Amino acid sequence: MWPPISMESPMTDASTVFDAWWGWPPPVLDPAGPYAESVTVLAWALFAMGAIVTAIVAAALFVAVAGPPRWKARLGGEHTVWIMGIAFPAVVLTGLLVWGLSLTASLTDPITGREPRIRVTAHMWWWDIEYLDAAGRVVRRDANELHLPVGQPVVLELKSADVIHSFWVPNLSGKEDMIPGRTNLLKVQADRPGRFGGICAEYCGGPHALMGFVAVAHPVAEFERWLSGTKVGAGPAVAQDVPGTVPAVTRRTPTAVDAAPQVGARDGQALFLANGCAACHRIAGTPANGLSGPDLTHLAGRLTLSGGILPNNRGTLQGWIADAQSIKPGNRMPSYDNLSAEDVAAIALWLETPR
């Protein structure tokens, strides 16, 4: 499971979307909020009904094959067919339908317009994430990581930049398609802080299976701080203990000093701009303003790389830049094997600067 959240040193706690799928209970059976909860309750109820009916049928089959003649005669009588074949299913299925519809009615609760809004745009094979203010302006642009305040519904505007994708964080809600040219609204809510795995649930070509993200639910005050861009590490230390995790404090984070022998006097920003990275990536406050790849402004604070699939640290970052195609075959970023290891290290060090 996830190591504890620590905004102070996200690079040390890195964990990937895959971590979220291990262990028991699996995320689909482990709702963290009301919308996922009702789906899970319904799923268990249907499973229980199915199990009961299967048991009744098995018992009837046993009687029909090996029961005493008197029971057999009863089982084959018209009476039994009326009751077990028609009345019982009619009553049970009607009951389930009414109960199921009332249980899941909350999934389509009207949207008041006062909920925080986040626009999630799926790209082959990553997620563009924009946090909107009440007027619909983008206040923060990020990628591959969805931050949410705990205990309140959040409305997601789901879009696609290319083909049909599907948004799914099993702990938080059911799936919702992301369709080019449309905006689908989905309400999600997390009632406990934690990190949850999200994936694309609609085959979208090539490395579809490697298109994930991490959803991070924070207490409201911490979320506000994060959103307002308070620098990583500022404010009171934030760390929740997620049960069953090992504190990551014994880990060290590679520092700028570690990279110094490789980087020397190289200028990461100049290399980033000179090698065409800026044509696809945006970094606020620099000339880099490309839109066809993930926004890298807040890369330093991100837990994962390239769609939730790798922990984010100096090593994986350099590995990704040098040879993205071996890691995520078919993705839309070229492998930069024309760069020297030192140039890659300089770019990585510059990208790691908190902004």
Added chain:
Amino acid sequence: MTTACKQPPQTRHDLDEAAIERGSRLVAEAGCTACHAFPGIGWPRGLAGPSLLTFDGRGPIAGTLPNTPANLAAFVRNAPATKPGSPMPAMPLSRSEARDVAAYLYGIADD
């Protein structure tokens, strides 16, 4: 007797099964796999660094350092400081985790 030119397994290094097990998890968790292929890990198998599928635990570490478990552990944790000029970056491992990773690597060599 195909192993005649190698010393038999177990005697080349002290194999600590628990450390090997922890080390094999750590290489995936820390993301060493982004640049190296490891036996038993199907994905990712990055190619930016040398494949370790046939790591044999012999010869100087990274071509220059005396081959000791302490050097191997120091190298996987902070390569640039251990072997000046190494293109491999420092990795987020504690000292004890680095020893586990070294044990795991020597374990590959003994397979």
